[in-house]
Amino acid sequence: MRSDIIPLYSHYDTIIVGARCAGASTAMLLSRAGLRVLAVDRQSYGSDTLSTHALMRPAVMQLSRWGLLQPLIQSGAPVIRSTTFHYGEQEVTVPIRLEPNIPGLIAPHRAVLDRMLVDAARAAGATVLHDTPVRDLIFDRHGSVRGIVLRDASGQTREVSADLVIGADGLGSFVARKVEARTLVQGRCSVAHVFGYASAPALSGYHWYFGRNLSGGMIPTNDGLACIVASMPTERFDMEFRFDLSAAQLALASLAPGLGSLVFGDGGERLKAFRGAPGRLRQAYGPGWILVGDAGFFRDPLTSHGISDALRDAEGAATAILSFRRSALQEFQEVRDSLALPLLETTDAISAFDWSLEELPERHKRFSEAMKSEVAVLSARAEFDQEVPPTLQGPRTSRVEAI
Numbered sequence: 231m232r233s234d235i236i237p238l239y240s241h242y243d244t245i246i247v248g249a250r251c252a253g254a255s256t257a258m259l260l261s262r263a264g265l266r267v268l269a270v271d272r273q274s275y276g277s278d279t280l281s282t283h284a285l286m287r288p289a290v291m292q293l294s295r296w297g298l299l300q301p302l303i304q305s306g307a308p309v310i311r312s313t314t315f316h317y318g319e320q321e322v323t324v325p326i327r328l329e330p331n332i333p334g335l336i337a338p339h340r341a342v343l344d345r346m347l348v349d350a351a352r353a354a355g356a357t358v359l360h361d362t363p364v365r366d367l368i369f370d371r372h373g374s375v376r377g378i379v380l381r382d383a384s385g386q387t388r389e390v391s392a393d394l395v396i397g398a399d400g401l402g403s404f405v406a407r408k409v410e411a412r413t414l415v416q417g418r419c420s421v422a423h424v425f426g427y428a429s430a431p432a433l434s435g436y437h438w439y440f441g442r443n444l445s446g447g448m449i450p451t452n453d454g455l456a457c458i459v460a461s462m463p464t465e466r467f468d469m470e471f472r473f474d475l476s477a478a479q480l481a482l483a484s485l486a487p488g489l490g491s492l493v494f495g496d497g498g499e500r501l502k503a504f505r506g507a508p509g510r511l512r513q514a515y516g517p518g519w520i521l522v523g524d525a526g527f528f529r530d531p532l533t534s535h536g537i538s539d540a541l542r543d544a545e546g547a548a549t550a551i552l553s554f555r556r557s558a559l560q561e562f563q564e565v566r567d568s569l570a571l572p573l574l575e576t577t578d579a580i581s582a583f584d585w586s587l588e589e590l591p592e593r594h595k596r597f598s599e600a601m602k603s604e605v606a607v608l609s610a611r612a613e614f615d616q617e618v619p620p621t622l623q624g625p626r627t628s629r630v631e632a633i
């Protein structure tokens with residue numbers, strides 16, 4: 231929706247910068263509870279982004295609870311019932327544990343997933359603007375964030391105030407920079423990812439392949455396509471692939487026969503590359519601001535967990551805001567960190583590429599244990615949903631100010 235043709239209030243309970251996994255989810259949850267929410271993204275509605283999209287169990291649990299899993303499956307994202315790890319010649323297939331509301335995992339294309347989250351936020355009453363960059367934050371004289379400066383689609387600059395501004399603006403977060411959010415923990419590994427799409431209608435399950443300084447993945451997604459990804463340490467990417475992404479295809483072919491030939495397949499799309507960045511856990515909140523998604527916590531994509539983190543922290547932040555207690559934001563950060571730190575540590579252990587194929591399964595097991603702790607927290611949230619009817623209909627006044 232264009233920002234020059236929509237009437238905006240001059241003040242919102244919450245303004246969210248960024249409207250993808252983290253931002254659109256937060257907007258949806260806060261709007262469902264009755265807050266007046268504006269979410270703003272500089273990119274277009276329904277656009278793609280630089281990311282593969284294998285969802286792990288925590289993300290699927292959240293989407294199921296929010297009523298979005300079935301629509302995503304109906305969008306054509308195939309249901310995934312197994313994950314196969316290929317350690318050289320050895321294959322280990324792990325069936326996905328099914329539950330009444332979880333028929334399997336899914337890997338919807340980002341354009342599909344992000345659009346559906348935005349639609350859900352709008353349906354809940356949020357105003358979501360695209361093609362609208364946020365140029366600055368507004369601070370009061372005590373240093374609290376009090377609003378944003380945006381550039382609307384006609385090129386005009388406008389100021390909009392809010393009780394709270396949420397940075398859901400990704401890894402290079404502008405909000406985090408402006409509020410000078412402290413980095414609490416820095417990861418140690420950086421992995422590059424090169425990916426593209428190929429026709430693979432018969433592919434079932436996630437497949438992950440591992441070799442020396444290289445890993446590969448096949449992720450079944452919408453339209454009978456598979457997302458094919460090659461991952462390698464950033465130093466190797468810089469030396470061998472940066473100026474010739476198609477070399478990644480040859481490398482994949484050496485890892486697993488048939489895998490390399492799929493990349494260009496008949497999808498015909500350009501390969502995309504992410505050069506890598508070390509993980510980073512930032513301070514989650516401060517006066518008048520909160521960070522969610524990659525803006526607050528980034529870990530290497532090799533363990534396919536970023537969207538799970540984004541949805542989990544969107545809900546954690548929304549719950550804290552809606553509790554109208556000062557201490558709730560500290561509790562949000564503590565829960566986030568207790569889950570994020572083991573995920574960061576075990577992801578780095580895999581992303582280090584310093585393992586042998588015999589050692590790697592144990593590192594995957596440790597990552598899986600970290601994810602189980604997260605699943606336990608999310609399951610407790612699901613039980614809470616059942617106990618408490620949806621009475622989070624807070625007044626549409628600025629109660630957010632209380633925190």
Ligand SMILES: Cc1cc2nc3c(=O)[nH]c(=O)nc-3n(C[C@H](O)[C@H](O)[C@H](O)COP(=O)(O)OP(=O)(O)OC[C@H]3O[C@@H](n4cnc5c(N)ncnc54)[C@H](O)[C@@H]3O)c2cc1C
Pocket residue numbers: 247248249250251252253270271272273279280281282283284285286362363364365398399400401404423503504522523524525531534535536537538540
């Ligand atoms: C190569 C790669 C592969 C990945 N694969 C997976 C995977 O398989 N599974 C998985 O779970 N995760 C994966 N991830 C991680 C996942 O992409 C992220 O964790 C997730 O996108 C985080 O969502 P987010 O909403 O926090 O940020 P983003 O998706 O980055 O969205 C941030 C939004 O903020 C907007 N924005 C930024 N600045 C401004 C501004 N000033 N004004 C207005 N808008 C602004 C941007 O336009 C953007 O749309 C991968 C990441 C990469 C890089």
